[in-house]
Amino acid sequence: MEYTEGTADRTAEIAALVRAAFTDSEGAAEGAAVGDLARDLMETTPPGDICVFLAETEARVAGAAIFTRLACADPDRRVMLLSPMAVATGLQGQGVGQGLLRHALDALRAAGVEVAVTYGDPAFYARLGFAPVAPEVVPPPRPLTQPEGWLARPLGAPAIAPLPGPCRTVPALDAPAFW
Numbered sequence: 001m002e003y004t005e006g007t008a009d010r011t012a013e014i015a016a017l018v019r020a021a022f023t024d025s026e027g028a029a030e031g032a033a034v035g036d037l038a039r040d041l042m043e044t045t046p047p048g049d050i051c052v053f054l055a056e057t058e059a060r061v062a063g064a065a066i067f068t069r070l071a072c073a074d075p076d077r078r079v080m081l082l083s084p085m086a087v088a089t090g091l092q093g094q095g096v097g098q099g100l101l102r103h104a105l106d107a108l109r110a111a112g113v114e115v116a117v118t119y120g121d122p123a124f125y126a127r128l129g130f131a132p133v134a135p136e137v138v139p140p141p142r143p144l145t146q147p148e149g150w151l152a153r154p155l156g157a158p159a160i161a162p163l164p165g166p167c168r169t170v171p172a173l174d175a176p177a178f179w
């Protein structure tokens with residue numbers, strides 16, 4: 001498995017992978033919604049506010065992790081939000097997701113990102129050092145329907161210094177349905 005960064009005109013292939021993986025795990029409606037989100041993020045986010053990491057095998061996308069900027073009131077604090085992430089159904093459970101995220105977090109740290117945040121399944125993300133985080137430390141951009149899924153991981157310092165709110169996502173993620 002090879003881990004790379006950037007979409008390189010492969011947005012349709014990446015969105016299709018996300019759609020298929022979420023369709024298989026969550027059903028067709030969720031698959032369509034998350035596939036559309038992946039496409040919208042790649043098409044509408046300014047280049048400086050998005051990092052897409054891929055797992056590739058035999059020149060095909062096997063996994064994708066899409067990070068976009070979570071802006072807080074202090075423009076010097078660099079925080080990236082992971083959403084969505086998917087591994088092709090037939091390749092799940094073989095370490096691809098963990099390998100892809102390790103690569104992504106190392107690259108983000110090297111680029112000066114201070115905190116990685118996600119909103120997802122704590123059982124998977126805890127393996128990569130993510131832990132539940134209080135809203136006073138990382139203010140959610142919208143009210144959360146599943147606060148136990150609001151997770152963060154410091155990339156440089158051992159702990160996260162509280163981020164001054166309000167926090168704001170990129171436009172494609174700024175809809176109540178995602179929260």
Ligand SMILES: CC(C)(COP(=O)(O)OP(=O)(O)OC[C@H]1O[C@@H](n2cnc3c(N)ncnc32)[C@H](O)[C@@H]1OP(=O)(O)O)[C@@H](O)C(=O)NCCC(=O)NCCS
Pocket residue numbers: 021022025085086087088091092093094095096097098099119120121123124127
């Ligand atoms: C979640 C996902 C990205 C993980 O990728 P993966 O390549 O299957 O993950 P890995 O093989 O590296 O690690 C899986 C480990 O995490 C655990 N795990 C916890 N929650 C999990 C979940 N929702 N899906 C898969 N594994 C999960 C597994 O038990 C496994 O542990 P093990 O190695 O001890 O058996 C992938 O399964 C996927 O795309 N699922 C469907 C889409 C999705 O739910 N994405 C967002 C998750 S919040």
